[in-house]
Amino acid sequence: MTKRDWQSLTLSAVLLAVAACLPLTGDAYMLSIGITIAMYAVLATSWALFSGPTHYISLATAAFFGLGTYTTAIGIENGMNYWLTLPIAAILGAVLAALVGFATLRLSGVYFVIFTLGLAELVRQVVTWGQNVSGQKGLYVLTDITEVHIYWQLVALAGIVYLTGWAIGRSRLGFALRIIGDDEEVARHSGINTSRAKILLFMVSGATAAVVGSMLAPRYIYIEPALAFSPMLSFLVVIMALLGGTGRLWGPLVGVIPFTLLFETISASFPNQTTLLLGLSFLVIVYLLPRGFVGLIESGKRRLRDREAFA
Amino acid sequence: MDILITGLLLGGTYALIAMGLNLQYGMARIMNLANGEFLVAGGFAAFWFYTAGQVSPLLTIFIVAPLAFAVNWLIYVVMLRPLVRRAKSQGQLEVDAILTTFGLAFVSVGIMLALFGGDYFSYSYLARPITLIGDTYALNRVTAALAAVIICGGLWLWLNRTRAGMSIRAIAVDPKSARLVGIDVPRLSALAFALGGAVTAVGGALISTFLTLDASTGVMFTLKALVIVIMGGVGDVRGTIVAALLLGILETVVATLIDPGLTLAAAYLLFVLILLFRPQGLFGRRTS
Numbered sequence: 345m346t347k348r349d350w351q352s353l354t355l356s357a358v359l360l361a362v363a364a365c366l367p368l369t370g371d372a373y374m375l376s377i378g379i380t381i382a383m384y385a386v387l388a389t390s391w392a393l394f395s396g397p398t399h400y401i402s403l404a405t406a407a408f409f410g411l412g413t414y415t416t417a418i419g420i421e422n423g424m425n426y427w428l429t430l431p432i433a434a435i436l437g438a439v440l441a442a443l444v445g446f447a448t449l450r451l452s453g454v455y456f457v458i459f460t461l462g463l464a465e466l467v468r469q470v471v472t473w474g475q476n477v478s479g480q481k482g483l484y485v486l487t488d489i490t491e492v493h494i495y496w497q498l499v500a501l502a503g504i505v506y507l508t509g510w511a512i513g514r515s516r517l518g519f520a521l522r523i524i525g526d527d528e529e530v531a532r533h534s535g536i537n538t539s540r541a542k543i544l545l546f547m548v549s550g551a552t553a554a555v556v557g558s559m560l561a562p563r564y565i566y567i568e569p570a571l572a573f574s575p576m577l578s579f580l581v582v583i584m585a586l587l588g589g590t591g592r593l594w595g596p597l598v599g600v601i602p603f604t605l606l607f608e609t610i611s612a613s614f615p616n617q618t619t620l621l622l623g624l625s626f627l628v629i630v631y632l633l634p635r636g637f638v639g640l641i642e643s644g645k646r647r648l649r650d651r652e653a654f655a
Numbered sequence: 656m657d658i659l660i661t662g663l664l665l666g667g668t669y670a671l672i673a674m675g676l677n678l679q680y681g682m683a684r685i686m687n688l689a690n691g692e693f694l695v696a697g698g699f700a701a702f703w704f705y706t707a708g709q710v711s712p713l714l715t716i717f718i719v720a721p722l723a724f725a726v727n728w729l730i731y732v733v734m735l736r737p738l739v740r741r742a743k744s745q746g747q748l749e750v751d752a753i754l755t756t757f758g759l760a761f762v763s764v765g766i767m768l769a770l771f772g773g774d775y776f777s778y779s780y781l782a783r784p785i786t787l788i789g790d791t792y793a794l795n796r797v798t799a800a801l802a803a804v805i806i807c808g809g810l811w812l813w814l815n816r817t818r819a820g821m822s823i824r825a826i827a828v829d830p831k832s833a834r835l836v837g838i839d840v841p842r843l844s845a846l847a848f849a850l851g852g853a854v855t856a857v858g859g860a861l862i863s864t865f866l867t868l869d870a871s872t873g874v875m876f877t878l879k880a881l882v883i884v885i886m887g888g889v890g891d892v893r894g895t896i897v898a899a900l901l902l903g904i905l906e907t908v909v910a911t912l913i914d915p916g917l918t919l920a921a922a923y924l925l926f927v928l929i930l931l932f933r934p935q936g937l938f939g940r941r942t943s
Contacts, residue, residue, distance in 0.1 A: 399750050447930050453746060455930060456687055457884065462878045462923060469920045476914065517715075528746075544736055569908025575874075579757075584752070619871075628756030630738070630751055 351400065356506055362497045367492045375491050379563070381604050382498035382558055386505055387594035388585040390552035393509050395582075396546045396590030397521040400453050403578045404460035407467050408437045408550045412557025414471065417483040417567045426487055430558050437554025438547040445517075445543035450637035451648075461580075468573035475569070482568040487564040505552055509593045517541055539613045574621075580607070583625045589636025598637045658793065658907050660918060663679030668862055669801035670807055670896045675855030677688035681890030682827045682847035684745075685735055685752045690765075690880055691873030693723060693852050699767065702776050712780055713802065716860045720853045727852025730759065731845045741843075760873065767870040767940045777867040797863040800915060806857065811892055824848050827880020827890035855880075875919065882926045888936025901925070913924035 364592055366378045395402055412433040419429035444463065448456040475482075512518040520541045523531040531538050564571060580603075588599025591650070603625070611618050633640065672694060679687040693709070697719045704710040704718070734755060742748035784791040814820035822843050825833045834840050859876075883902055887894030902922055909921040929936075 399746065401750060401753060402872070447927050451930065451934050454753075455748055455934070457686075458878070458881045458885070459923075459930070461874075461920060464919050465875075465878075469917055471912050473917055473920075476916070579761075615766055617765060619761050619768060623758045623761025623765055624753050624761075626761065630754045630758065648915045653839075 353510075358619060360499060360506075362502050364496060364504075366613065367495060369508070372491075377604070378492060379425070379484075379495050379498065379560075380608070381601055382495060382502060383560060383582065383585055384467070384600045384604055385597050386502050387504070387558050387581045388496060388588070388600050389505050389509065389551055389593070390549045390588040391581050392585045392593075392596045393548040394511065394542075395585070398527050398542060398545070400449070400456050400542070401582060402460045402546070402549070403457065403500075403554050403582065404441075404463045404550070404576075405581045406464035406573050408553035408579040409442065409557035409560075410464065410467060410569070411440060412554035412559075413437055413561045413564070413572040414483075414557075414566055416561040417485045420485055420487060420561075421483060421488055424563070426489065429554055431496040433554040434551040438551040440548025441547040442543055443548060444550075445539075445546045450539045451649065456528050464575050464578060468569045471569045476565060480565055484566055485561045485564065486599075487562045489561065494559055494563055498556070501552070501555060501559070504655075506593060508548065512545070513593065517544065528543075544593040544653045549599040576618075579622055581623045581631065583594075583622065585623065586629045587633065587636055589638025595636055595638040597645055598641075658911055659904060660908035661796070661911075662801040663900055664796045664902030664903070664905060666804040666900035667807075668897060669879060669903050670692050670899035671803040671858040671861065672855055673880045673887070673895050673899050674807055674810060674892070675851045676877075676880040676943060677884045677887075677890065677892070677895050678823075678847045678851030680884060682823050683731070683749070683851065684739075684826075684830065685731070685848060686749055687848075687851070688753060688756040689763060689873075690756075690852075690855055691875065691877035692760045692763040693727070693855045693873075693910040694859035694862065694874040694876050695767065695868055695870065696763065696901075697723065697856030698863030699771060699776070699862035700856075701863045702778055703867075705778050705780060708869065712860050712864050713798070716802075716857045717858050719856045723856035724849045724853040728845055728849035730852075731848040734759075735848070736841065736845070738879055745859060761875075764873065773871060775869045777863075780864045793865060795864040799941055800870055802861055802886075803858070807896060810854065814892060815941075819843065819846070821872065822883065824890075834856065864940045878919065879922055882922050882929075886925065886929045886937060888938050891936060891938055894938045 352418040363378075363382075367375055369375075387409070391402060391405060394400065404433040415433040416426065416429040419498070420434065422427060432635045444459060474578055512521075520531065520536045520538075523536060524538050524541060528538055561567065584603045586599070587603055588597060589595035607618070607621070610621050629636070635642075663845075668942075672690075675693075676687065676690045679685055679690065697716075700719050700722075701712040701715045704715045705712060724871060735752065738751045739748060742751060757823060762782055780795055782911070785797055814824055820834070822838045823846070825836070825838055826843060826847070859868075862876075879902065883895060883898045887896070887898035903919050903927060906918045907922055909917050917925045
């Protein structure tokens, strides 16, 4: 490890520690926004781990999230310890991701997008049907976990995700994925098992989203399919990650913070215009910010450096 | 028997919608995820004309089609052509097109929500029973399926018998070589995209006679159309029709025998089987 690596690791650790101090302010509203931001930060970063290098747009976040939420809810109802449900959710998320990946990731990217687009709806329909058959409507998640605990869990998970992302970026797997993203044909010809690499990383991403779903289950208290598998979640995660930029590990975070605040404001004052906002954000990303805020920052930096070189 | 015919009738209308998407994705090479929103917009137009002026949906389609054609042509020329020019590879164009049409889909849902509100809308048109081979069916479903058959037939003739149609099929096979034989690829791609939008909107007007729609149902139809197009083989008209009929039957079977809430799950089951065993489509040949 170089000196720079140590520097960025220390900096990230300090920032995470600062973020963990948020509940000390004692402001309930701040805490609630903090949970939302931390949740989207984890989801968007783990989304970008897979979709950033490969350019495969996954819209399945809501499916994994809902899977996690339901795992915890069902587990707790059957007397399981909350902490035990988190690893189970992770395993289930990874298994679902592996199945989806096996069916679609061997083919071109379009199939993957389409499949993930409907996945949350598919799982939702099956869960709803299961509840109709068993005659049960929703589930109560009653635990003694408070908002502060949820927040700390999410910050810790964010730390794990950043560390994982950093490790993957330095590993052979990360290198393989970057080659796949540049040119899949070349990757295949240079002996990379492209499907395996893609499926593995998609499993990491899916497992993380499932764990986030589990962690948030106690916050909802009452869980029903429409809430747990809300398709809006998948789109928000995609927008935030792309808005920030997927070229850097910290990129999605740069998108998450402003967009969460914007989205909260819009949905509080104009609840009917949120879809319009999502649509416009997609268009802004494609036409104005194809590389996200990260791209903007980096080209700004480059321009600054060039000017200094001339002076 | 009852299920089979209901399924075929539903499948006929699905064929029309999927044809629209196939023109856009197979021929113009733009994965249009806002397809379902145009369907809903077509349905809204039919609803509005029928409730406000008692205009039959079968006449409304003659207003809806040119309008949808013009709007889609504009979308292609203004928004998508710059992306086609900018794209360094087919993969990048796909990602850009997906994000853009998603944006368009959400914007149109937002606009429709603002204009019409989030309510379901439906009207009663030709809701009379009709007897076919001993069983009774709703006349509006039969009419919609018949209209779909006529339009699909017309499209098939156009694609196979006219110069423009054949050029478009040539683009579907290979856009680079199509240019070499003197086909105006940018103009005809815009034409195919616009035509696809028009066909979908007409399908929406027909579907609204027997299904209840609301501003946000578009994505469900987009998904079904995508499943049909992939199952039938991208750019393959015959495959699209067969796949649409299959999906129509399967959905009706699942809805009548198991649970009406599982129709998408049924479509997905079919989709997974196709992806696992015949990713090139029902009639497609393996390319690599």
